[in-house]
Amino acid sequence: METKTIGQFIGGRHCRVVGATDFTTLNPANGQVLANVQQASIEQIDDAVGQAASAQRDWAALPPATRMETLLAAASLIERHNDELAHLETADTGKPIHDTTRVDIAGGVAVMRYFAGLAAALEGRQSASGSTAFTYTRREPLGVVAGIGAWNYPVQIAMWKLAPALAAGNAMVFKPSEVTPLSTHRLAELLVEAGVPAGLFNVVQGNHAVGRALIEHPGIAKVSFTGSVPTGMRVMEAAAGTLKKTTMELGGKSPLIVMPDADLERASDIATMANFFSSGQVCTSGTRVFVHRSIQAPFEAALMARVKAIALGDPASPETRFGPLVSQAHRDKVMHYIQCGIDEGARLLSGGSAPQDPRYAAGSYLLPTVFTDCADTMRIVREEIFGPVMSILGFDDEHEVLRRANDSDLGLASGVVTRDLATAHRIAHGLQAGICWINTWGQVPAHMPVAGQKCSGLGQENGIEALYEHTQVKSVFVELGAYTSVFPPG
Numbered sequence: 378m379e380t381k382t383i384g385q386f387i388g389g390r391h392c393r394v395v396g397a398t399d400f401t402t403l404n405p406a407n408g409q410v411l412a413n414v415q416q417a418s419i420e421q422i423d424d425a426v427g428q429a430a431s432a433q434r435d436w437a438a439l440p441p442a443t444r445m446e447t448l449l450a451a452a453s454l455i456e457r458h459n460d461e462l463a464h465l466e467t468a469d470t471g472k473p474i475h476d477t478t479r480v481d482i483a484g485g486v487a488v489m490r491y492f493a494g495l496a497a498a499l500e501g502r503q504s505a506s507g508s509t510a511f512t513y514t515r516r517e518p519l520g521v522v523a524g525i526g527a528w529n530y531p532v533q534i535a536m537w538k539l540a541p542a543l544a545a546g547n548a549m550v551f552k553p554s555e556v557t558p559l560s561t562h563r564l565a566e567l568l569v570e571a572g573v574p575a576g577l578f579n580v581v582q583g584n585h586a587v588g589r590a591l592i593e594h595p596g597i598a599k600v601s602f603t604g605s606v607p608t609g610m611r612v613m614e615a616a617a618g619t620l621k622k623t624t625m626e627l628g629g630k631s632p633l634i635v636m637p638d639a640d641l642e643r644a645s646d647i648a649t650m651a652n653f654f655s656s657g658q659v660c661t662s663g664t665r666v667f668v669h670r671s672i673q674a675p676f677e678a679a680l681m682a683r684v685k686a687i688a689l690g691d692p693a694s695p696e697t698r699f700g701p702l703v704s705q706a707h708r709d710k711v712m713h714y715i716q717c718g719i720d721e722g723a724r725l726l727s728g729g730s731a732p733q734d735p736r737y738a739a740g741s742y743l744l745p746t747v748f749t750d751c752a753d754t755m756r757i758v759r760e761e762i763f764g765p766v767m768s769i770l771g772f773d774d775e776h777e778v779l780r781r782a783n784d785s786d787l788g789l790a791s792g793v794v795t796r797d798l799a800t801a802h803r804i805a806h807g808l809q810a811g812i813c814w815i816n817t818w819g820q821v822p823a824h825m826p827v828a829g830q831k832c833s834g835l836g837q838e839n840g841i842e843a844l845y846e847h848t849q850v851k852s853v854f855v856e857l858g859a860y861t862s863v864f865p866p867g
C-alpha cells in the first residue's frame with residue numbers, strides 16, 4: 378500500500394507540494410513508516426498567519442453565543458471520531474489504545490466544551506472617575522496565537538490550546554511535534570467539517586525551524602508552548618524580539634510524598650500510576666517518590682507486586698497498559714539515564730533494560746524501571762527523564778521531606794499520601810508546585826488551572842485564567858462633562 382503524504386492545513390484546505398517528502402513519522406511499536414510529511418515553507422507559514430488573521434476578524438465580531446455553539450458542535454464531531462483519532466494517536470505515539478480511547482480525545486473534548494461555555498464569560502469593569510466621568514475595560518482578543526505542541530499528548534495539547542484561544546475570539550496556527558504529526562492534521566479537518574470557519578485553525582508541520590519562524594512572524598500575537606524547559610527558554614528568547622505574550626507548559630521532576638500513616642496499597646497504586654501511565658511520558662509524572670523510612674520496605678514490596686504485573690505489549694491491543702516509548706532516539710536517552718543511576722549507586726529494583734521477548738525487538742520498548750536508595754544529588758533524581766524511571770528516596774520527618782522535595786528548579790506537580798487531613802493540607806501548601814494531588818494522582822479537569830511554578834512554566838492552561846490569558850485589556854475613559862485644557866486660546 379502506498380504511504381500517504383501529509384502537508385499543511387491552511388485556510389481550510391490541504392496544501393501539499395507534489396512529490397515532496399521532508400521527513401517520515403514512524404510507529405514506535407514496530408518501526409514502520411506511517412506517513413511522509415512535508416515541512417512548512419516560510420511562504421506557507423506566512424500564508425497560514427495571513428489566513429488566520431483574516432478569519433479572526435470575522436470570528437471576533439460574532440456574538441459569543443455563536444462562538445460557543447460552533448465550538449460545541451466541533452467538540453461533538455470530534456467526540457464522534459474518538460476511536461478514529463485514538464487509533465491515529467496510538468500508531469503515532471505508541472500509547473496504549475486502552476488509554477487513547479478513554480483519555481486523550483475525551484480530555485480534549487471536555488476542555489473544548491468548558492471554554493465554549495465560557496465564551497460569553499468575558500466581561501469588563503466599570504468604575505466612576507468623578508461625577509461626570511467613568512472608565513470601563515474591555516477584554517479584547519489578541520489576534521493570531523501560535524500553538525506549539527509536544528509529542529506526548531499531541532491531539533489533546535492541540536485542543537487544550539485552541540479551545541481558550543478560539544473561545545476568546547482569536548485564531549490559531551498550530552505546529553505539532555514533528556515526531557507525532559498525524560492526529561492534529563485530522564483534527565483540523567474535523568473542525569472545518571463541524572463549521573469552524575476556514576482559516577481559524579491552521580496546522581503547519583515541521584521541526585524547530587518552523588516553530589521559530591512562526592514565533593518570529595510579526596502577525597503572531599502570542600505563543601502558547603508545550604515542551605521541554607530548554608526549548609521553552611529558546612522559545613521565550615525568540616518571542617522577546619517582538620515582545621510577544623507567552624504561555625509556557627514545560628517539564629517537571631515532581632515529588633510524591635508517602636507519609637508514615639499512608640494506606641500502603643493506595644500509595645503503591647498511586648506511585649505506579651504516577652510513574653508508568655503512558656510509559657512515564659507525562660509532564661506531571663511523580664518520579665521522585667519520597668517514602669517514610671518506617672514503611673519503605675512494605676511499600677516497596679507492594680509496589681513491586683504492581684510493577685511486575687504491568688501489562689506491557691502492543692499498544693494496539695486492548696489488553697495492553699504499557700506500550701513502547703515514542704521513538705528509538707528517546708529510548709536511548711532514557712537508557713542513558715538508567716546507566717547514570719547505576720553508575721551513581723542507586724539500587725535497581727526492577728526493569729532497567731528492554732524486554733527480552735523477540736516480539737518487541739523492532740519497537741522502542743523499555744521495561745518499567747524502579748530505583749531505590751537514591752540520593753538527592755543523583756542525575757536521575759534531579760533531571761527530567763520523561764520515561765518509565767522511578768526513584769525512591771527515604772525520609773524521616775515532614776520538615777526534611779518538604780525541604781528536599783522543594784530543592785529543584787522545577788515545580789510542575791506534586792502529591793502526598795496520608796490519612797491525616799491536617800498533614801495533607803500542610804504539605805500541599807508547603808510544596809512549590811503548580812498542582813498538588815492529595816491521595817490521588819493525575820486528574821486535570823477542565824476547570825482546574827494547570828501552571829508550572831519555577832522553571833516548569835509561565836501562565837496557565839485550563840481554568841478561566843486561560844481564557845483571560847488569551848485576551849488583552851483595553852481601558853476606555855469617558856468624559857461627559859467639560860474638558861479643561863492648560864492651553865486655552867489666547
Ligand code: NAD
Binds near residue numbers: 527660
Ligand atoms: P521539545 O521541547 O523537544 O519540543 C516541543 C515542541 O517544540 C516541538 O513541536 C518542537 O518541534 C518544537 N521546537 C523545538 N525547538 C524549537 C525552537 N527552537 N523554536 C520553536 N519550537 C521548537 O519537547 P518534546 O520532547 O516534544 O516533549 C517533551 C517535553 O514536553 C517534556 O519536557 C515534558 O515535560 C513537556 N511537556 C509539558 C507539558 C505541560 O503541560 N507542562 C505537557 C506535555 C509535555
